[in-house]
Amino acid sequence: MSAGGTAEPVASAWTTGVVREVEHLGASFVKLRLEVADRHDHVPGQHYVVRLRAPDGYTAQRSYSIASDPADPLVELMVECLPRGEVSGFLHDVAQVGDELEVRGPIGRWFVWGGTTPSLCVAGGSGVVPFVSMLRYARRTGTEPLLRIVASAQTRDRLPYVDELEAYGALIALTRENQLMPDGSERVAAHIYPDELVPQTDGIERAYVCGSVGFVSFVGRILGEAGVRSDIVRVEQFGPTG
Amino acid sequence: MAVTRGFTGRPRRGGDNRLPPGQYNTGDGWPTLTAELTPQIDVDEWTVTVDGLVDNPTTWDWRGIHALPGDAYFGDIHCVTTWSKFDTTFSGVSVDALLEVAGVRPEATHVFATSTTGYTTNLPLADVTGGKAWIVWDFDGKPLTPEHGGPVRLLVPHLYFWKSAKWITRIELRDHDEQGFWERNGYHDRGDPWLEQRYQGDA
DSSP, X not given: OOOOSOOOOOOOSOEEEEEEEEEEETTTEEEEEEEETTOOXXXXXXXXXXXXXXXXXXXXXXXXXXXXXXXXXXXXXXXXXXXXXXXXXXXXHTXXXXXXXXXXXXXXXXXXXXXXXXXXXXXXXXXXXXXXXXXXHHHHHTOGGGEEEEEEESSGGGSTTHHHHHHHTOEEEESSSOEEOTTSOEEOSOSOOHHHHXXXXXXXXXXXXXXXXXXXXXXXXXXXXXXXXXXXXXXXXXXXXX | OOOOTTOOOSOOOTTOTTSOTTOEEOTTOOXXXXXXXXXXXXXXXXXXXXXXXXXXOEEEEHHHHHTSOOEEEEEEEEOTTSEEEEEEEEEEEEHHHHHHHHOBOTTOOEEEEEETTSOEEEEEGGGSSSSOOEEEEEETTEEOOGGGTTTOEEXXXXXXXXXXXXXXXXXXXXXXXXXXXXXXXXXXXXXXXXGTOOBTTOO
């Protein structure tokens, strides 16, 4: 592993994010668009920490990847609502336009894409969020040829930004729904087939994998079999181990 | 800072003073956070080396490290991603035991830990001596699994868990501090959970 990404400063102070837009996507996801005071530009792939404060001073904080382009006047987070999720549950059920949240960011200089390295992004479910920031950045800067995206989820409904991903040309792999593919073929529901992923690795100098522990392990194995060196693979994983 | 409208949070148990600020109890769960793919390491090929500012640079293999006096940690661990896990049991050897064999030179002030993946982390020497740090291969009596750093990881439980380098293979004694992987990428140089030293810039 070599030295990490860019030299963007980490925001060292908590600030305020005012909720400007809330959009629920089914029961599983809520999109929050925040106006962040004293905002520092992010690099696609970075995250924010959101901290909630109860009347007795108790706090809870969690990290959420940024979905928006750095040029977006608002910071967009896509929050998956977890069972009994203390913070995600609040953001899903209670947060509304006008609310003020404590936020800190952008954070993380490793899982970032600066628009110059030919890269493959592989996402499982809500792991797609940092890649949405990357693809929006790529579209704006005309660097789409450098960024390929593969996104996997159980069903279309469980994959946030699925339409935007498809429009970008991302390969969508659903594990519980058959799909009609752009070339007219039918894809039988399954995890990412190795012969789908391997061609995507041609010419890449970096791979980003974001998803659950099991997903990352699964994709890592396929990438290894495809000859992708493990030291060019950057990982962000979440959730418990089995 | 202001109270978040409508937020009450999880029920608080009275006197739960084991939880550092901003942390929650993950219960039986044990989330993982890594920046790289999990390596599959054959114990017959694994070694750990203590070198740098020591009198006797020493490398232990799997059998060799088991021949050292065993030690264990029973207590809590805290991850910067805000989970804490209570009452864990890790077994292995104390870092003190390795340093005693290697013979730390008086000018050493810091250690720089390296994993087989190239992951690194920096620690003041005082944070890995005096019974505060271990090299461990057992969790709750079972072999440490690869995703949690198996076969062998560093354990420095009084600091955020990114300091407890998974897949440890080298501990270098130095006379200066130099940032490791997460420290270069925005995380705090020391990482004391009780002082909430999460990111660069925290006190």
